[in-house]
Amino acid sequence: MKAITQTQLVALLGEVKGATFATLITETDARLKKTGNPFGTVRKVSRVNVTLGFQYEAAVNRQRTREDSEADFEVAPRQWGQRVPGTMLVEHKGRTYLETKVERSLGCTYVDASGNELTAEDVAPFLPKRSGSGRQGTEKAILVRDYALDSIRSLRFAGEDHVMMQPTTATIITDAKKVLTK
Secondary structure, eight states: OEEEOHHHHHHHHHTOOSOEEEEEEEEEEOOOOSTTOSSOSEEEEEEEEEEESOOHHHHHHHHHHHTTOOOOOOOOOOSSSEEOTTSSEEEETTEEEEEEEEEEEEEEEEEETTSOEEOHHHHGGGSOOOOOOSSSOOSSOOEEEEEEGGGEEEEEETTEEEEEOOOOHHHHHHHHHHHHTO
16 A cells, blocks of 8 residues: 555646546545534545546447437536546635546545544535435436545555545645646
C-alpha cells in the first residue's frame, strides 16, 4: 500500500486513459436531519466500486439500449461546479471533486463524534431522502457521485492500493491547482 497526497492523486488520475474500475473508501458527513437527531454530527465511511473516466451520456444511452429504449439521451449542464477540462475532476467553491459512476456499494459504517459505531437502523430515520434522476429514462439508474478529494481515504485501481495522507484543506487546494495548471 502506497501513501500519497491529493496532489499525487490528481497526477495519477491525469494518467488514466478511458474508463477504469476502482474501489474507493471515503469518509463523509452523513448530513443527518437535525430535528430529533440524538447523535449530532455523524460520519459515514463507505466502500464502493466505481468507474473512473466514464462518459455519462454514453453510459445512459448504453443502459437505454439494454432496456430496449431509444438511445437519445443528451446530457444537461452540471447543476453545480465546473468540470476541469480533460479530467474527471470538478471544482466547486474552492474544493476539488472526483466524478465517478457507482457500480456497487460494498457497505458503509456510521460513526458519531465520539467514535461510536452506529447501525444503519439507528440513523435511518434521520437520513435525507435521495432524489433519483428523472431525466435518464431508464429502469436501472446510472448513479453518478462526486467525492471531494479530501474525503477519499483510500483508492485501489490499476492493481495498486493507495492510502491518502490528510494534509490541511488549504494545502490540498493549492497543490491540486498546481497540478491542474501544468
